[in-house]
Amino acid sequence: MTMPGSNSCRKIAVVGRGTAGALAAASVSRLHPDKDHELHHIYDSRIPVIGVGEGSWPSLVQQLHRLSGLPHEKVQQRLNATRKYGVQFEGWGRRKSEFIHYFTPQEVSYAYHLSADVMGDLLSEGTRARHIDARVLDIKRVDGGAQVEFEDLPPERYDLVFDARGFPRQLDPEEHIEISFIPTNTAVIRRCPAIIEEPPDGPVLKHTYTRAIARPHGWVFVIPLTAHTSYGYIFNRDISGLEEVEKDFDELLAQDGVPEFEKRAVLRFPNFVHRRIYDGAVARIGNAGGFMEPLEATAIRLAEMQVGMILQMRFNRPAEYQENDVPVVNRFLINDTLTCGLFVGWHYSCGSRYDSPFWRHARDRAWPSYRSATDPAAVGCAALSKFDEMIGLINAPVIDQSEWERRCGFPLTSFAQMSQGLGA
Numbered sequence: 001m002t003m004p005g006s007n008s009c010r011k012i013a014v015v016g017r018g019t020a021g022a023l024a025a026a027s028v029s030r031l032h033p034d035k036d037h038e039l040h041h042i043y044d045s046r047i048p049v050i051g052v053g054e055g056s057w058p059s060l061v062q063q064l065h066r067l068s069g070l071p072h073e074k075v076q077q078r079l080n081a082t083r084k085y086g087v088q089f090e091g092w093g094r095r096k097s098e099f100i101h102y103f104t105p106q107e108v109s110y111a112y113h114l115s116a117d118v119m120g121d122l123l124s125e126g127t128r129a130r131h132i133d134a135r136v137l138d139i140k141r142v143d144g145g146a147q148v149e150f151e152d153l154p155p156e157r158y159d160l161v162f163d164a165r166g167f168p169r170q171l172d173p174e175e176h177i178e179i180s181f182i183p184t185n186t187a188v189i190r191r192c193p194a195i196i197e198e199p200p201d202g203p204v205l206k207h208t209y210t211r212a213i214a215r216p217h218g219w220v221f222v223i224p225l226t227a228h229t230s231y232g233y234i235f236n237r238d239i240s241g242l243e244e245v246e247k248d249f250d251e252l253l254a255q256d257g258v259p260e261f262e263k264r265a266v267l268r269f270p271n272f273v274h275r276r277i278y279d280g281a282v283a284r285i286g287n288a289g290g291f292m293e294p295l296e297a298t299a300i301r302l303a304e305m306q307v308g309m310i311l312q313m314r315f316n317r318p319a320e321y322q323e324n325d326v327p328v329v330n331r332f333l334i335n336d337t338l339t340c341g342l343f344v345g346w347h348y349s350c351g352s353r354y355d356s357p358f359w360r361h362a363r364d365r366a367w368p369s370y371r372s373a374t375d376p377a378a379v380g381c382a383a384l385s386k387f388d389e390m391i392g393l394i395n396a397p398v399i400d401q402s403e404w405e406r407r408c409g410f411p412l413t414s415f416a417q418m419s420q421g422l423g424a
Contacts, residue, residue, distance in 0.1 A: 003033045008319035009159045010037050013148055014129075015136055016164030017043035019054070020286020020303040022120035022127075024162040026067045027307050029127045033315060040156070041129040042136060042148065049117050055084055055210045055223055055297030056111040058103050059304055064112075064119075068126055076203040078122050079114040080227040082196050085207045087296065091214035093422030096353040100209060101296075101421065104413045111297070113208060113223045139163055139282055146281040159281075160314060162307070166287045171270055177334070179271035179341040180373050183348060183358070183366035184218055184293045188233040188245060189264040192253070198226040212295060213252065214352035216359075217245050220252055221294060231261070234293055239358050242266065269293070273337040275380075280326040283310045290337040295347060296410070298340045306333055331381050338374055338383035339409030343418075345370055346387075350422040383408075394419050 012032075014025040025041045032039075064075045076083070086102040103109040135151040139161055146161040171178055198204055204226060211222035218235035233249045253261060273290035277283065285306045292298055309332070313325055348362040374384040390408040393399055394415050406412045418424070 003315045004318040005314050005316060005322075006033045006037075008322075009314045010034065011040075011145075011158050012037065012160045012162070013040045013042055013146075013156070013158045014162045014164060015042045015139065015148065016162075016166065016286070016288070017041070017120060018049055018164060018166065018286065019116050019119060019300060020288075020307070021162070021164035022123040023067075023300075023303055024164060024285055024307045025127045025129055026123040027311055029129065030067050031311050031315065039127075039129040040132055040158070041124075041127065042132045042134065044135045045133045046135075049120065054114055054116045054119075054300060055087075055221075055294070056114065057297060057301040058109045058111045060111055060300055063304060064122070068122055073203045075122070076112065077198070079112060079118050080198075080225045081112040081114040082204050082206070082208040082224050082226065083110040084113045084210060085110050086209050087212050088209040089212050089214075089421060091353040092212070092219075092347065093350040093352065093424070095421070095423045099417075099421030101414060101417050104411065107207065110207075113210065113225055115225055115227065136165070141279060141281045144281075160310075161282050162310075163282055163284045163288050164286045164303075167270055167291060168272075168288075171272055175275055176270075176272045177275060177338070177379050178373070179273065179292055179338070179345070181345040181366050181368075181370040182271040182292055182341060183362040184234045184236050185269060185271070186235055186237040186242075187265075187267045187269065187294075188235075188242070188249060189267065190231045190233075190249070190253075191262040191264050192229045192231055192258045193260065194224070194226060194228050196224045196226055196229075210297070214354060214359075215248055215252065216354045216356040217248055218358055219295070219352075220249070222256075229258075231258075232294070234295070236358060236361070237268070239361055271341065273334055273341070275334070276330060277306065277333040277337075278310055278326060278330045280322055283307075289333070292337075292341050292344050295344050296340070298344065302337060302340065305336055309333065334379065335381040335383050335386070336409060338379060338381065339386055341409075342370060342374065342383060342387040343408065343410050343414070346424070347418065347422065350424055390415050 014021050028039050086100050088100050090098050138149045140147045145159045147155050147157050149155045213220045217240040221232045223230040235245050271292045274284050277289040286303045349367045351363040352359050386408045
């Protein structure tokens with residue numbers, strides 16, 4: 001069956017081969033109603049893909065099954081994955097004790113801990129695309145589409161381009177909204193021995209959780225895979241020096257009984273959202289569209305939403321509706337990212353077991369700026385009012401059943417669990 005918008009979206013490019021790029025290319029191959037569409041997957045092979053253990057949300061389990069055509073068990077094994085049932089917070093909040101933020105239904109719904117580099121390989125197997133190995137100089141919107149300009153090749157025009165090239169070199173207030181109330185900007189990644197053993201005849205069924213351990217300079221994630229365990233120390237380089245962070249990292253690994261590790265990377269990152277995630281011709285997805293630190297595994301979940309919504313709108317809506325659709329879709333995606341950012345930033349509002357310069361900054365300076373940073377006049381969406389409504393709901397003596405399905409980036413159940421665990 002011909003979809004109303006398919007004829008206006010027959011030539012598509014995906015630029016970038018990281019997680020978001022692989023997800024977009026696979027989604028175009030799987031969802032495009034016309035089998036003779038043209039898809040170009042463009043990337044520079046000289047730019048390495050850094051394999052970091054990643055967390056995800058339960059939506060990815062079904063998504064990877066659909067895109068790969070493989071059974072859930074096979075997908076899990078291919079990804080070196082374990083089943084993630086939530087996040088275990090250690091030392092966060094006023095209570096300074098351990099608690100778990102579960103996916104719901106609790107102990108039933110699960111996501112994956114996975115190897116991001118392997119996920120890209122898995123998705124590419126079912127992707128029908130022409131691969132172009134070249135350096136992209138620019139992506140410009142042109143009449144009726146977008147043009148990709150290359151270093152040593154002639155420019156190419158497309159009906160739609162997914163830009164998955166990663167973070168901007170620096171934030172521009174005209175193009176980006178800075179999520180300044182999230183107090184971290186750097187990650188030290190280490191690969192450690194596996195603590196989960198995969199059985200020979202199937203996937204790991206054991207319930208696992210991402211550990212989020214409060215430390216003096218920030219916090220450390222621990223993501224258990226079957227091939228290795230990924231550790232990452234998330235901190236603010238403007239407050240703590242790399243040497244003192246590395247020293248505290250060593251102490252934590254010693255406490256965990258980790259005898260050896262491989263240094264993977266020191267990654268600098270911005271917390272932001274692009275003001276034009278989607279302009280009708282260019283869709284900025286993954287880290288190009290927005291990013292926040294990995295505390296609640298938002299990266300893949302945001303990319304899923306961006307790719308899925310844009311393709312559904314382009315394929316299912318007549319081309320003449322596009323002019324009116326674009327600002328609505330863009331505003332929705334900005335709102336979705338900012339509400340996630342507010343939820344993540346809120347985690348720091350009650351401090352931790354450490355009375356350190358980082359945690360005082362996070363609690364007393366960074367988080368209190370959230371209202372000005374997300375003022376509707378500055379960001380063009382209602383993320384702040386939606387967040388305020390969720391906080392009002394969880395503080396109410398009784399929550400009416402009609403409100404139980406409310407979301408603000410995350411479901412009401414997530415807000416309730418975090419409020420109780422943090423002592424908010």
